[in-house]
Amino acid sequence: xxxxxxxxxxxxxxxxxxxxxxxxxxxxxxxxxxxxxxxxxxxxxxxxxxxxxxxxxxxxxxxxxxxxxxxxxxxxxxxxxxxxxxxxxxxxxxxxxxxxxxxxxxxxxxxxxxxxxxxxxxxxxxxxxxxxxxxxxxxxxxxxxxxxxxxxxxxxxxxxxxxxxxxxxxxxxxxxxxxxxxxxxxxxxxxxxxxxxxxxxxxxxxxxxxxxxxxxxxxxxxxxxxxxxxxxxxxxxxxxxxxxxxxxxxxxxxxxxxxxxxxxxxxxxxxxxxxxxxxxxxxxxxxxxxxxxxxxxxxxxxxxxxxxxxxxxxxxxxxxxxxxxxxxxxxxxxxxxxxxxxxxxxxxxxxxxxxxxxxxxxxxxxxxxxxxxxxxxxxxxxxxxxxxxxxxxxxxxxxxxxxxxxxxxxxxxxxxxxxxx
Amino acid sequence: xxxxxxxxxxxxxxxxxxxxxxxxxxxxxxxxxxxxxxxxxxxxxxxxxxxxxxxxxxxxxxxxxxxxxxxxxxxxxxxxxxxxxxxxxxxxxxxxxxxxxxxxxxxxxxxxxxxxxxxxxxxxxxxxxxxxxxxxxxxxxxxxxxxxxxxxxxxxxxxxxxxxxxxxxxxxxxxxxxxxxxxxxxxxxxxxxxxxxxxxxxxxxxxxxxxxxxxxxxxxxxxxxxxxxxxxxxxxxxxxxxxxxxxxxxxxxxxxxxxxxxxxxxxxxxxxxxxxxxxxxxxxxxxxxxxxxxxxxxxxxxxxxxxxxxxxxxxxxxxxxxxxxxxxxxxxxxxxxxxxxxxxxxxxxxxxxxxxxxxxxxxxxxxxxxxxxxxxxxxxxxxxxxxxxxxxxxxxxxxxxxxxxxxxxxxxxxxxxxxxx
Numbered sequence: 001x002x003x004x005x006x007x008x009x010x011x012x013x014x015x016x017x018x019x020x021x022x023x024x025x026x027x028x029x030x031x032x033x034x035x036x037x038x039x040x041x042x043x044x045x046x047x048x049x050x051x052x053x054x055x056x057x058x059x060x061x062x063x064x065x066x067x068x069x070x071x072x073x074x075x076x077x078x079x080x081x082x083x084x085x086x087x088x089x090x091x092x093x094x095x096x097x098x099x100x101x102x103x104x105x106x107x108x109x110x111x112x113x114x115x116x117x118x119x120x121x122x123x124x125x126x127x128x129x130x131x132x133x134x135x136x137x138x139x140x141x142x143x144x145x146x147x148x149x150x151x152x153x154x155x156x157x158x159x160x161x162x163x164x165x166x167x168x169x170x171x172x173x174x175x176x177x178x179x180x181x182x183x184x185x186x187x188x189x190x191x192x193x194x195x196x197x198x199x200x201x202x203x204x205x206x207x208x209x210x211x212x213x214x215x216x217x218x219x220x221x222x223x224x225x226x227x228x229x230x231x232x233x234x235x236x237x238x239x240x241x242x243x244x245x246x247x248x249x250x251x252x253x254x255x256x257x258x259x260x261x262x263x264x265x266x267x268x269x270x271x272x273x274x275x276x277x278x279x280x281x282x283x284x285x286x287x288x289x290x291x292x293x294x295x296x297x298x299x300x301x302x303x304x305x306x307x308x309x310x311x312x313x314x315x316x317x318x319x320x321x322x323x324x325x326x327x328x329x330x331x332x333x334x335x336x337x338x339x340x341x342x343x344x345x346x347x348x349x350x351x352x353x354x355x356x357x358x359x360x361x362x363x364x365x366x367x368x369x370x371x372x373x374x375x376x377x378x379x380x381x382x383x384x385x386x387x388x389x390x391x392x393x394x395x396x397x398x399x400x401x402x403x404x405x406x407x408x409x410x411x412x413x414x415x416x417x418x419x420x421x
Numbered sequence: 422x423x424x425x426x427x428x429x430x431x432x433x434x435x436x437x438x439x440x441x442x443x444x445x446x447x448x449x450x451x452x453x454x455x456x457x458x459x460x461x462x463x464x465x466x467x468x469x470x471x472x473x474x475x476x477x478x479x480x481x482x483x484x485x486x487x488x489x490x491x492x493x494x495x496x497x498x499x500x501x502x503x504x505x506x507x508x509x510x511x512x513x514x515x516x517x518x519x520x521x522x523x524x525x526x527x528x529x530x531x532x533x534x535x536x537x538x539x540x541x542x543x544x545x546x547x548x549x550x551x552x553x554x555x556x557x558x559x560x561x562x563x564x565x566x567x568x569x570x571x572x573x574x575x576x577x578x579x580x581x582x583x584x585x586x587x588x589x590x591x592x593x594x595x596x597x598x599x600x601x602x603x604x605x606x607x608x609x610x611x612x613x614x615x616x617x618x619x620x621x622x623x624x625x626x627x628x629x630x631x632x633x634x635x636x637x638x639x640x641x642x643x644x645x646x647x648x649x650x651x652x653x654x655x656x657x658x659x660x661x662x663x664x665x666x667x668x669x670x671x672x673x674x675x676x677x678x679x680x681x682x683x684x685x686x687x688x689x690x691x692x693x694x695x696x697x698x699x700x701x702x703x704x705x706x707x708x709x710x711x712x713x714x715x716x717x718x719x720x721x722x723x724x725x726x727x728x729x730x731x732x733x734x735x736x737x738x739x740x741x742x743x744x745x746x747x748x749x750x751x752x753x754x755x756x757x758x759x760x761x762x763x764x765x766x767x768x769x770x771x772x773x774x775x776x777x778x779x780x781x782x783x784x785x786x787x788x789x790x791x792x793x794x795x796x797x798x799x800x801x802x803x804x805x806x807x808x809x810x811x812x813x814x815x816x817x818x819x820x821x822x823x824x825x826x827x828x829x830x831x832x833x834x835x836x837x838x839x840x841x842x
């Protein structure tokens with residue numbers, strides 16, 4: 001299998017090593033690379049001090065076919081990128097009067113006097129291109145030692161993003177459009193454990209050594225990506241499609257989506273298609289299910305109301321849960337979950353109802369009803385289904401897992417019969 | 422100034438090189454290091470493939486006095502950190518039955534069958550410590566080759582953060598305590614803009630060049646840290662305290678906390694202290710306010726119910742909002758926000774009520790009522806206060822800003838008179 005080019009990113013700036021700054025440039029550049037079929041193999045963040053920076057840049061140039069740097073192109077003594085890239089590549093700098101004119105024009109336009117040190121930004125690589133900066137004073141710099149491409153970009157996103165769009169992307173397309181690119185397909189599952197998904201995929205994909213599998217678990221969800229290198233022109237791939245179908249069959253019915261559709265969107269689409277409306281009664285999830293359903297634009301078409309009946313008196317008053325049931329079984333019980341679902345359906349006139357009651361912790365658990373115990377009920381005119389589940393993790397994780405489980409139980413409950421086959 | 426130890430971080434995981442994931446662990450660890458007077462000199466993010474990972478880890482071990490890694494300790498074939506650190510340090514792994522018991526107990530508690538591959542997590546460094554994981558199955562691993570300290574931490578923040586607090590910080594304190602350290606104090610504000618906070622602090626702290634200010638904005642909130650280098654023994658610092666008081670005075674009354682207390686906790690504490698109870702009626706926020714209030718353990722003491730009356734008929738039915746009002750003013754109006762707050766108070770018997778109605782977008786806006794327009798009402802027995810706010814950003818950002826604003830308006834509404842002075 002032919003390997004793609006080695007692509008690295010070096011982010012320069014002590015502030016990026018501190019506790020408050022998120023490197024959004026790295027996310028922007030990763031997205032752009034993805035579109036070209038390229039992926040970062042390493043990202044290094046380094047302080048703007050000469051010695052560590054020199055070491056990091058010289059090593060990255062030795063390894064990479066394409067190196068992008070962000071930051072360190074300003075006019076102050078801290079800004080070392082230009083000089084050190086020149087040293088590491090052996091490509092000298094030359095003074096470019098066009099850049100000087102652009103810098104002077106920028107200050108004139110803003111009616112600010114230009115500090116002389118800004119002119120350091122007019123030095124660009126000899127025998128190299130530079131990218132005009134339409135939103136700042138530092139041009140982008142292109143060094144091309146021995147067939148490699150080294151591009152230094154300014155750090156501020158409002159300067160980097162337009163420069164990327166207008167100048168860097170066309171250059172990357174021309175130089176690195178891949179003979180091979182990576183096609184990938186996704187599967188999204190809810191209310192399962194990462195180790196179950198892993199073990200299931202190992203079995204299902206044992207005949208697909210040429211397909212790469214990666215997983216990302218977040219509370220309540222496991223996302224799966226399958227990817228395979230294919231020739232440049234190919235828009236689809238038979239092997240990838242076969243692996244995806246095998247993975248899907250093995251993980252079904254826990255797969256709610258194989259694309260951009262989130263679990264709340266998947267639930268909403270089924271409700272909209274069926275012309276049905278939903279109401280929710282929440283206790284331990286405290287409003288999170290309503291919040292998840294209404295994160296989807298247009299959810300007012302199918303979402304009637306969510307009653308977060310945290311106190312028992314609210315369960316009585318709004319849902320008509322009989323007091324005797326609360327006394328006999330306790331608020332956290334299958335019987336009360338069922339009464340909540342039936343109650344919110346009756347109170348709102350919804351077609352479907354979903355209810356949760358549980359112990360999110362950290363307090364409130366007993367030996368019989370431990371923290372993490374949640375009852376989920378789903379009801380329509382004929383049926384009411386109650387599921388008892390046990391979740392690990394702290395309060396927020398228990399709540400998030402309960403939301404994912406409840407939405408997935410609802411999704412399967414309302415799934416059209418033919419889709420289940 | 423004496424040079425400190427060389428501290429590096431290696432974040433392991435292909436997903437951290439993609440366009441969507443922010444490495445919050447790196448921010449958490451940078452904050453912890455700052456408290457010890459230490460700073461990262463380099464941070465490397467690398468894919469979870471054997472070859473680049475081996476190179477990155479062996480090189481980092483050669484350079485660093487202290488190396489922390491995050492991620493790659495899971496039970497799957499992608500998880501290579503344990504094995505490669507063992508190879509790079511030359512320190513073999515041994516099987517630790519205590520870890521096996523903890524893993525088995527964790528699965529048993531959740532009543533899930535343990536996949537056999539989870540037991541790979543019971544391998545720990547020979548002659549090395551390991552940190553128990555109280556929120557997951559992968560222990561933290563400590564390798565100590567030739568006077569260096571190499572610590573492998575699990576990637577999920579809910580596992581990493583408690584492990585850092587309880588096990589890693591005391592070890593770092595013992596091994597790397599500096600002659601100088603950084604003391605810092607925080608202020609947390611809601612329902613303000615970052616540029617207002619920035620401008621206000623510039624004015625208030627003009628006499629404090631020795632105090633460093635950093636800010637972190639997230640939708641609806643701006644967090645402020647003030648920090649100053651002090652000699653090792655100092656537990657407090659007069660200059661820092663004076664700067665903090667000046668900043669607080671300038672930003673008040675938008676400051677809801679100067680410590681760990683979140684905005685929902687600040688609201689809850691006031692309700693609990695006053696022995697009052699709260700009900701919420703939500704429209705555009707869809708349950709997020711109820712979810713925020715109930716993220717606080719013990720919130721059942723003061724939270725009665727949240728009614729997410731998404732459809733107009735639910736506003737009529739559960740809140741008694743007059744149909745004429747909906748027709749005359751529209752659902753998104755100050756009059757309807759007020760009727761929702763008064764209505765939910767009456768329906769639940771709560772002391773305080775909070776209501777939101779707005780246009781989160783992307784559709785539904787008009788010239789007169791654009792996307793981002795939200796009305797927030799807060800009521801008690803005597804008063805009802807309505808605020809009209811306009812938020813920028815996409816649907817989720819508008820909703821999050823509305824939640825922060827609503828909670829902050831409620832906080833100020835119920836603030837005891839003496840606290841306002």
